Amino acid sequence: MTVQAAPFAGPEPRVRARAGQRISVQLALVLGAVVLLFWTVFPFFWIVLTSFKTPGDIMTVPPKLVFSPTIANYMALVIGEQRGQYASSRPDFPLFFLNSLIISLGSVLLSLAAGIPAAYALARFEFPFKNAIAFVLMSFRFVPFIAFVIPLYIIYQKLGLYNTHGGLILAYQLITLPFTIWMLRSFFMEIPLEIQEAAKIDGCSWFGVLTRVVLPLSMPGLSVTMILGFMFCWNAFNYPLMLAGRQTFPVTVGAIQFISYEQVLWGQMAAATVVAALPQLLLSLMVQKYIVRGLTMGAVK
């Protein structure tokens, strides 16, 4: 770190007149850091606070920092305490959570099953249309989701895939498959060719090379791809909004159900956002270093 250029840091003993300037730069940096910290953390802090408030404590003038906390909002999420009168229209959050898990895991596993051999082919073999296939995969990144969702909605209605986990897992391939193939390809290409050739000489078939050499060596890349793919699926909102029904809503669409015509259930919605965001925050700790690489599909390392 110290050898790298830091435009604002580092001593400049030659110019004494700049000492004052340096102190003010340091002050500006610390101030900037405080502002950045506040900007990043405050929304989380406030939402967690709101999720422990009773309806009477939420929208007050001025906003309340001190109040007697309640876990009623979380209880309502878990056991559906406030279902009552509008039982059929109340969000069923445990089900939404389970749906998110099923759809995200299913999508990632399907993408891995199809993506590992495909990425290996694209990383290791020369064949016609190779670049064209890689390009087509990348080009999905440009298409607005609505261009897929309109025809998918019509097709799913006809095929009976609407409002099913299977249909959603297939639609989510738009999110995970191109991502998985591009990521794995970039990880596979990092494995030295010599090791693979050596394994081949030792009598390994391509399958042996893949399963005994390439996959074990790219275990970190494989797990990063899985975790990030899972997170992208968890974040998905557009596809399930149109292709899922009440039985298959994931948490993202579920959280928005707390806004209805009669009222907005602020406290429960806050609790729902906390529950929906929590797995993401935990998972992101594991893949911190790879997030940029993942979001740019391997373009930036």
Place this chain on the structure above:
Amino acid sequence: MSTASFTVQSRRRRRREKLLPWLLLSPALVLLAGMIYPFALGFYYSFTAYWLQYPKRFRFVWFDNYTDLLDEPLFGRAFLFTLGFTAAAVVVQVGLGVAVALLLHARIPGRAVLRALMLTPLMIPPVITALMWKIMMASTTAGILNYLLSFLGLGPVNWFGSPDGAVASVLIIDTWGNLPFVSLILLGGLQALPVEPYEAAKVDGAGPVATFRYVTLPLLTPFLVLVTLFRTMDSLRIFDVIYATTQGGPNDATTNLHIMAYQFSFQWYQMGKGMAQAIILLVTVVIASYLLMRLWNKASESTT
């Protein structure tokens, strides 16, 4: 005899090696076909009158859906808002991103913690981000954001109720979620910069501002273009945040092409028209990305 069987065997092996990549690709290609087919079907729908409730009225209308848009007053507004929002979002986010990247690159206490923390908005679902801010952006001083602004002598802003407030709120929410991405890429760029130009600048007696202007910024250009490319693509298509907060309102002030295509197809069930708007949005994204990619090629050539 032995040579003949050898050539047959090697030919067979060669053919198998030719087929192997296709065998490996086949599951992915099947899934890929399952993605291309709906898109192609949708493209075809964009040339048809397709009301979901009246399937019998389905007919091919050539370019009517596209030409009709010219008479649709909302289309012009939505198109301009799409471009204007993207321009504003890119300028704000890349501008702030440079500042944050420089901050995280400098030696400040608690830098590692700050870097880890500032990532968090990036990883949570955008729609959840939008709902979090929706709670904070209540229009009176009961909303915490207006309450905080009142200490600065500002507000109260009618966030989702007024057109200007709605545009600002979408921009703020989108910036909160994506600033970490911009900053991280630019930070990576800063860390990859060579040391020599800085030493030369020091020898020449350049101050921090001049160093930034004449050394850092030019060297960082490829990264700036790259991050602009990614943000442009996503800002042109922003949907989640608008849907969860303003739904395109008030008075269509935050209706972009994506929201408009959604309204035509899933609120009024005019699938052909919605699809035509989606195609126009796609073309816009492709053109913008193409221009930025050319710029990126130029920028990365000139610095290396």
